[in-house]
Amino acid sequence: MRGAELPQLVDALRGPIQVFVRESRVRIALLVSGAGQVLAQHGFARGYHVMNVASLAAATHASSHALAGLAGAGRWEHLYHGGRERQLFLAPLRTPVGELILVVIFDADSSLGIVRLFYENLEKEVSALPAFQDRNAKTDHGSFERDLEAGLEYTSPEAASED
Amino acid sequence: MNELFIAAVERLSRVAGVRGALLVEGETGVTVISDLREGVNETAVAALAASLFRRTAAASETADFGRLNTLQLEADDGHVVAVDAGELILVVVAEHDAQLGLVRYEAHRAAESLS
Numbered sequence: 001m002r003g004a005e006l007p008q009l010v011d012a013l014r015g016p017i018q019v020f021v022r023e024s025r026v027r028i029a030l031l032v033s034g035a036g037q038v039l040a041q042h043g044f045a046r047g048y049h050v051m052n053v054a055s056l057a058a059a060t061h062a063s064s065h066a067l068a069g070l071a072g073a074g075r076w077e078h079l080y081h082g083g084r085e086r087q088l089f090l091a092p093l094r095t096p097v098g099e100l101i102l103v104v105i106f107d108a109d110s111s112l113g114i115v116r117l118f119y120e121n122l123e124k125e126v127s128a129l130p131a132f133q134d135r136n137a138k139t140d141h142g143s144f145e146r147d148l149e150a151g152l153e154y155t156s157p158e159a160a161s162e163d
Numbered sequence: 164m165n166e167l168f169i170a171a172v173e174r175l176s177r178v179a180g181v182r183g184a185l186l187v188e189g190e191t192g193v194t195v196i197s198d199l200r201e202g203v204n205e206t207a208v209a210a211l212a213a214s215l216f217r218r219t220a221a222a223s224e225t226a227d228f229g230r231l232n233t234l235q236l237e238a239d240d241g242h243v244v245a246v247d248a249g250e251l252i253l254v255v256v257a258e259h260d261a262q263l264g265l266v267r268y269e270a271h272r273a274a275e276s277l278s
Contacts, residue, residue, distance in 0.1 A: 113187070113193045114210045116193070116210065
């Protein structure tokens with residue numbers, strides 16, 4: 001997903017992410033490409049947090065994908081961490097043009113079941129978006145950093161200028 | 164323990180008018196075991212019933228009504244009965260014309276055997 005496509009994708013994702021956050025009552029939601037490019041976010045106060053979480057999510061996604069392959073477990077579905085105060089849900093979001101990564105942080109206002117339910121709805125909604133129907137989703141590993149920064153600048157311009 | 168779960172859910176599913184039953188982990192809203200007829204969205208029923216049960220339990224405690232035992236939801240075309248089973252919630256989805264008394268009785272019996 002290159003810089004020229006980014007505004008269109010980010011605009012298209014804004015509505016579905018808002019609905020997801022509202023319905024599932026999560027605190028933080030972040031949608032990134034396989035390269036760690038930020039496509040949508042809700043709830044982050046600082047840009048560097050977004051960037052750190054996006055890169056870690058991309059790395060975790062790649063590791064989980066590889067681990068599932070090595071273990072013969074097929075596609076990985078999601079990772080879940082149930083902390084005492086906050087819980088983390090990380091899952092690949094499949095679209096016709098490739099996988100995105102959803103990172104969600106929530107507390108007792110929501111639950112894993114609710115997040116999974118609305119994650120499934122979000123996946124269907126995003127997959128039906130015209131902006132995700134006809135695109136070259138191939139990721140160039142060399143462009144990782146550039147894509148990451150381009151995403152951050154577009155989704156959180158004020159936060160990106162902090163760095 | 165697993166056999167106990169299966170037996171409880173199967174017994175409930177055999178009650179006339181019952182479209183299925185499931186045991187849900189109360190905190191996460193994730194299904195432990197289920198026996199649902201085709202067309203019932205298990206993920207949605209488990210997550211939403213657990214969420215509703217937890218919120219109603221909080222409301223009950225806030226109102227000084229004590230611990231919530233049973234939650235019964237009546238809609239135009241059916242019923243959802245959720246019963247406290249310790250850390251789990253037993254959820255029954257029933258048709259509009261199901262014998263609710265029997266559904267509740269069997270649900271409570273099953274929940275008691277599990278908690």
